[in-house]
Amino acid sequence: MSIRLMLADDQALVRGALAALLSLEEDLSVVCEVSRGDLVVAAAREHRPDVALLDIEMPGLDGIAATAALRRAVPSVRVLIVTTFGRPGYLRRGMEAGAHGFVVKDTPSRELADVVRRIASGLRVVDPALAAESLAAGVNPLTERETDVLRLARDGRTVADLAAGLSLSEGTVRNHLSAAIGKTSARTRAEAVRLAESRGWL
Template identity: 70%
Template sequence: MSIRLVIADDQALVRGALAALLGLEPDIEVVAELGDGTGVADAVVEFSADVAMLDVEMPGLDGISAAAAVRKAAPSCRVLMVTTFGRPGYLKRAMQAGASGFVVKDTPARQLAEAVRRVHRGLRVVDPALAAESLTSGDSPLTEREAQVLRAASDGGTVADIAKAAMLSEGTVRNYLSAAMAKTGGRTRAEAVRLAEDNGWLL
């Protein structure tokens, strides 16, 4: 009885390659490949998948939200997150969303099939280095608004732009930016954005 696997990753080449790699395993069967997060839960139900392998960064519905959707729609299906960036915050959020495993894209390929099997067996799979880092770099200190303002600031617009996007007064935006800079330790707006992104605090 082989493991029925659904794969979601926005890069077609990577997605296809992962499918090919895992399809070689005798005990794994890739039953669906998706390019974004929106259809994952449906696909899991439709193909009665055992494991869903999700990328965190995806257009449309992001991987963490997709993980939550899968857990809700099919509680028996385990979720394994695969991501490019080892952002500490991602790990924690993914776990809270019900994921069973979390691996970074630069772990050896051999371990991937094994990770799928462990997750399927009900075990948890976490990159040890990342787990340690995740513990030291606690939860996001940012409030929802602060994160939202930082996101709006991340493409380099002026305070006026951000204010318009967030429907706030300019003064308020500067206050939130100031608070965010204090909490992240950044000395400029741009640095704060970078630090928050690196920690996975912007979702």
């Protein structure tokens, strides 16, 4: 019996290549493709895939939020995150959201097909290099609020804008920014954002 797959990736070329490669395997069939994270749950409800292969950086909902939504809505679907960005923080957040596997996009197609089979059979599979990097990087030190503040600060908003956007006082926002700058060992707010992003914490 073939394993039913859903592909979610905003890059049509990547999605098409993945579909073509995986469809060459006799026991795998791609039953649906979506280009946005916010379409994942509806597509899974309609097509009932066994395994969903999700990219991280997608419009609508990123792959990590889409994983969490999918695990809540259709818990029978197993999730494999396939990403260009092998950031340690992404791996930890993806697994916390309920993903069953995490590999990078340059995984050879035969190996990827094998990972899909293993996940469909109930195993968890993580790219070993990423797992080692994630352990070395340690746990994300930022609180949820500090993460929210840094996310909003990405586009250079003022403290007043951040305070309004998060319904906090300007003093509280300054405290969160100061804590985040300290925890990332950054010198400025912009550097804190860049460092947190590069570690997959945002």
